[in-house]
Amino acid sequence: MIAFDILTDGLFAAVAGIGFGAISDPPLRAFKMIAVLAALGHACRFCLMTYLGVDIATASLFAGLVIGFGSLWLGKRVYCPMTVLYIPALLPMIPGKFAYNMVFSLIMCLQTVNEPDKFGKFMEMFFANSLIASTVIFMLAVGATFPMFVFPHRAFSLTRH
Helix, strand or coil, X not given: CHHHHHHHXXXXXXXXXXXXXXXXXXXXXXXXXXXXXXXXXXXHHHHHHXXXXXXXXXXXXXXXXXXXXXXXXXXXHHCCCHHHHHHHHHHHHCCHHHHHHHHHHHHHHHHCCCCHXXXXXXXXXXXXXXXXXXXXHHHHHHHHHHHHHHCHHXXXXXXXX
16 A cells, blocks of 8 residues: 555656656657656655655655756766756645645735734744745755755766767
8 A cells, every 4th residue: 555655656746747847848768767757756755754754845855865866867868967857857846735825825914914813824824834835945956956066077967978
């Protein structure tokens, strides 16, 4: 049952990664790698959060690292820059629920300006959701770009012979 949940999570992330990749028009040879990276990264975050109880920001950092190092390794195989592979693979992990709740609570906050109790509740929700969404996005970016700083020569020579 656990393996099924992990595989299902990875499969849906792979499909989403391919969809996000199609928007940026990468070479056809990159689609398989984008799917693999999206599946591995999302499954890593899913396992850390579900089975080990890790918070979403830390789990996103590790998932970003998996995708970043994976794009460094797989980029040489398909002759593509890292960004072509890791950006579409990261997009399924953007915390949409928190971003939606952030905007919703901002709108509700503006509509309840004259009701201090409701205003305070929605303002608190806005800041909490903003903090979580921005932290997760920041951690994903740090994790994915970290390999470029650790191996700069390798990262910039992926498309050179």
